[in-house]
Amino acid sequence: MSSILRTTAAALAALGLLTACSSTGSSTDAGGGAKVTVTYWDNNAGPARTPLFQHLIDEFEKANPTITVKYVGVTSSEVAEKYNTAIASGSTPDVGGVTTALLASLTAQKALAPLDDLYAKSSLNGRLAANFLATSKAASGGKGLFQLPSSGNQDVIWYRADKFKAAGLAAPKTWDELFADAAKLTDKGANQYGFTIRGGAGAGFQVLSEAYAYSGVAEMFDASGRSTVDDPKNVALIEKIAAQYKTTTPEADVSNAYPQMLAQFQANQVMMVHHNLGSTKDVKTALGDKVAGFLLPAGPDGTSVLANPVDGFGLFKNSKHQAQAWKFIEFLDSHASNSYWNENVGQIPANTEAYADEWYAKSGITKEAGDLLNASGTKLVQPPVYLPQYSKITKTDAEPAFQKVLLGKTSAAEFAKGVADALTKAQADYKSKNG
Amino acid sequence: MTSATAVLPPAAARRGERGSRFLRLFLPLGLYLVFTVVPFYWMLLFALRPAGSASLLPWPLTLEHFGTVWNDMGFRVYFQNSVWIALLTLLFVTFFALMGGYALARFEFRGRRLFMLALLCTQFVPGAMMLIPLFNIFQTLDLIDSRWSLIIAESTFQLPLAMILMSGFVRNVPVELEESAMVDGCGRIRAFLAVVLPLLRPGIVAVGSFAFIGSWNNFLFALMFLNDPELQTVPVGLQTTIGENTVDFGALAAGGVVAAVPVVLVFAVVQKYLVQGMSAGAVKG
Numbered sequence: 001m002s003s004i005l006r007t008t009a010a011a012l013a014a015l016g017l018l019t020a021c022s023s024t025g026s027s028t029d030a031g032g033g034a035k036v037t038v039t040y041w042d043n044n045a046g047p048a049r050t051p052l053f054q055h056l057i058d059e060f061e062k063a064n065p066t067i068t069v070k071y072v073g074v075t076s077s078e079v080a081e082k083y084n085t086a087i088a089s090g091s092t093p094d095v096g097g098v099t100t101a102l103l104a105s106l107t108a109q110k111a112l113a114p115l116d117d118l119y120a121k122s123s124l125n126g127r128l129a130a131n132f133l134a135t136s137k138a139a140s141g142g143k144g145l146f147q148l149p150s151s152g153n154q155d156v157i158w159y160r161a162d163k164f165k166a167a168g169l170a171a172p173k174t175w176d177e178l179f180a181d182a183a184k185l186t187d188k189g190a191n192q193y194g195f196t197i198r199g200g201a202g203a204g205f206q207v208l209s210e211a212y213a214y215s216g217v218a219e220m221f222d223a224s225g226r227s228t229v230d231d232p233k234n235v236a237l238i239e240k241i242a243a244q245y246k247t248t249t250p251e252a253d254v255s256n257a258y259p260q261m262l263a264q265f266q267a268n269q270v271m272m273v274h275h276n277l278g279s280t281k282d283v284k285t286a287l288g289d290k291v292a293g294f295l296l297p298a299g300p301d302g303t304s305v306l307a308n309p310v311d312g313f314g315l316f317k318n319s320k321h322q323a324q325a326w327k328f329i330e331f332l333d334s335h336a337s338n339s340y341w342n343e344n345v346g347q348i349p350a351n352t353e354a355y356a357d358e359w360y361a362k363s364g365i366t367k368e369a370g371d372l373l374n375a376s377g378t379k380l381v382q383p384p385v386y387l388p389q390y391s392k393i394t395k396t397d398a399e400p401a402f403q404k405v406l407l408g409k410t411s412a413a414e415f416a417k418g419v420a421d422a423l424t425k426a427q428a429d430y431k432s433k434n435g
Numbered sequence: 436m437t438s439a440t441a442v443l444p445p446a447a448a449r450r451g452e453r454g455s456r457f458l459r460l461f462l463p464l465g466l467y468l469v470f471t472v473v474p475f476y477w478m479l480l481f482a483l484r485p486a487g488s489a490s491l492l493p494w495p496l497t498l499e500h501f502g503t504v505w506n507d508m509g510f511r512v513y514f515q516n517s518v519w520i521a522l523l524t525l526l527f528v529t530f531f532a533l534m535g536g537y538a539l540a541r542f543e544f545r546g547r548r549l550f551m552l553a554l555l556c557t558q559f560v561p562g563a564m565m566l567i568p569l570f571n572i573f574q575t576l577d578l579i580d581s582r583w584s585l586i587i588a589e590s591t592f593q594l595p596l597a598m599i600l601m602s603g604f605v606r607n608v609p610v611e612l613e614e615s616a617m618v619d620g621c622g623r624i625r626a627f628l629a630v631v632l633p634l635l636r637p638g639i640v641a642v643g644s645f646a647f648i649g650s651w652n653n654f655l656f657a658l659m660f661l662n663d664p665e666l667q668t669v670p671v672g673l674q675t676t677i678g679e680n681t682v683d684f685g686a687l688a689a690g691g692v693v694a695a696v697p698v699v700l701v702f703a704v705v706q707k708y709l710v711q712g713m714s715a716g717a718v719k720g
Contacts, residue, residue, distance in 0.1 A: 039662070041662075044678065045675055045678075046675060046676070046677065046678025047508070047675070047676060047678055047683045047686065048678050049678065050675070070662070070663070071664070072662040072663075072664070073664065073675055074658075075674050075675060075677060075678070076678075077674075077677075078658055078674065081659075082658065082659065085566055085567060085570055085659055088567045088570075089567055089570040089571050089574060090574075091570070091574055091579065093662075259682055286487075
């Protein structure tokens with residue numbers, strides 16, 4: 001009998017657990033149906049960004065009491081999979097964070113609503129940087145505006161200002177000066193290196209941005225549709241970078257991604273590290289005034305070409321609350337919100353009214369990058385992120401191929417030709433399908 | 436017959452034996468232990484030392500990272516969610532594995548072998564392949580953003596292997612014991628509960644602990660099926676300590692300790708049953 005009692009008790013305990021677990025926590029619109037919940041997926045959640053969004057959402061909800069925003073933080077490494085699953089199952093959010101790199105995939109799947117008309121009628125019209133809007137349109141294959149830009153990023157080389165000063169050096173203006181400074185600052189016996197190369201994750205795109213900055217080539221494809229990656233000037237820079245490996249850089253660079261590079265930089269092992277404005281807060285927090293930044297140096301002809309990665313927001317086509325969702329996007333890109341956001345993440349505001357703000361005027365490298373990006377004579381190269389194969393070519397294929405260049409198993413010219421051939425083929429496929 | 440040890444004085448022979456034992460056993464095991472323990476030590480070190488410290492000892496000791504992850508980063512909620520989900524998965528998997536495993540072990544029915552083969556074949560399908568179909572099913576059932584989606588998905592994925600394992604454990608219980616109980620007047624259910632179930636304890640513990648740990652560690656389903664931060668689980672919470680450009684190593688390590696503690700406790704409590712379970716039926720007689 002006791003075993004039956006024990007069984008009954010176990011069943012009751014299980015029932016208790018079931019009851020405890022029955023609350024799904026899913027939010028419903030309260031207040032007699034007047035309140036609308038807009039779901040927002042952050043495409044790069046993390047300890048640095050999530051609290052900023054939570055603050056902005058609080059402000060938005062105060063100003064719009066009939067709209068509740070449900071924040072869903074997704075990390076950048078998982079966001080593509082999460083979006084793709086949601087698109088395939090028709091359960092996309094109302095608003096989503098979208099980088100230019102993600103934009104191509106989302107527009108190709110026809111998941112986003114066009115924003116051209118909404119923007120034209122919005123109070124934001126004319127207040128967002130023209131270059132940012134151009135980048136957004138180019139990243140979606142020139143089919144219109146599917147991302148409202150919020151921040152611009154830019155490649156930066158962080159350097160140890162204190163060590164440069166001690167060595168009597170100034171921030172380099174050209175690549176040759178950079179390599180010369182790197183040699184002067186290298187002391188292998190003291191485990192100190194002048195430069196660091198990204199050989200691990202992200203290496204493909206990074207070395208290409210360095211190559212285009214050096215070469216001054218401003219188009220990714222020539223008139224015949226042939227990729228310019230293997231332009232002799234690009235190859236020359238890749239050769240120069242590879243020659244730095246183990247000479248002015250640590251041996252571990254062959255597999256290092258950004259976190260390892262930053263760790264070396266913070267540990268006094270390397271004097272210059274190439275990343276972007278996204279790491280402003282990290283390096284400033286870790287090294288304070290000992291660190292400063294400069295934009296990618298120019299090549300032999302004195303012109304520097306910049307890529308212009310843009311972060312922003314997309315309105316999903318399946319949203320049942322399009323008006324409220326757009327209102328939220330407008331709020332995020334308003335002067336106050338956009339300024340708050342970019343001040344805290346150290347990036348270039350898309351809202352041009354923010355350029356008059358005190359923080360921006362005093363931001364140093366962020367303002368420098370923004371001024372250059374928005375200057376009329378600046379040459380911008382738009383990476384073909386709209387190609388479905390772009391990520392595979394620049395990551396899956398290019399990263400191990402670049403490691404072979406560093407290890408001397410293949411030449412810079414062969415590496416560049418491999419990437420160029422793949423991009424040329426992908427562009428031809430894209431053109432044949434999309435005209 | 437003479438040997439080297441035979442001609443050595445007893446003390447020297449013992450020293451030689453100890454030296455040989457050290458080289459054959461303790462040295463390789465010690466090296467293996469270093470590889471196993473160092474990552475855990477590293478995790479504890481980052482969790483217990485102040486941010487920015489390069490000390491190789493967790494000194495000065497701080498619990499600030501645990502406070503951050505538990506209170507500020509939501510791990511208190513993630514932990515509770517993970518516990519409920521893992522416990523319910525454990526209950527479902529164990530219950531249905533017991534039923535199914537018993538049927539597979541004790542009843543002869545048409546297609547039994549084929550059914551067992553089908554159960555095995557389900558293990559070849561990765562979870563990622565099933566994401567979109569599962570998503571659609573849960574959406575139809577209004578279970579997206581509900582812990583039930585995770586419990587059902589995880590139980591379903593774990594059940595086939597658990598049933599196969601459990602059928603092996605049931606086979607190791609002599610059928611004569613059940614028959615004797617039935618001769619004495621027990622029905623099949625009573626005979627199962629009174630005679631077989633107590634003997635299946637190692638099997639239940641093995642299957643249950645694997646179900647708990649599998650569910651506790653699941654990341655993909657939690658990421659895909661749950662959106663509300665109030666419903667999220669520890670593995671997804673851990674991921675949020677890693678930004679694109681920023682990694683909060685202290686919080687990540689403290690979160691790692693929080694995630695590892697239940698698993699370590701489960702193994703510490705059940706390891707003796709696990710050993711029994713693994714070796715059950717190895718020697719018959």
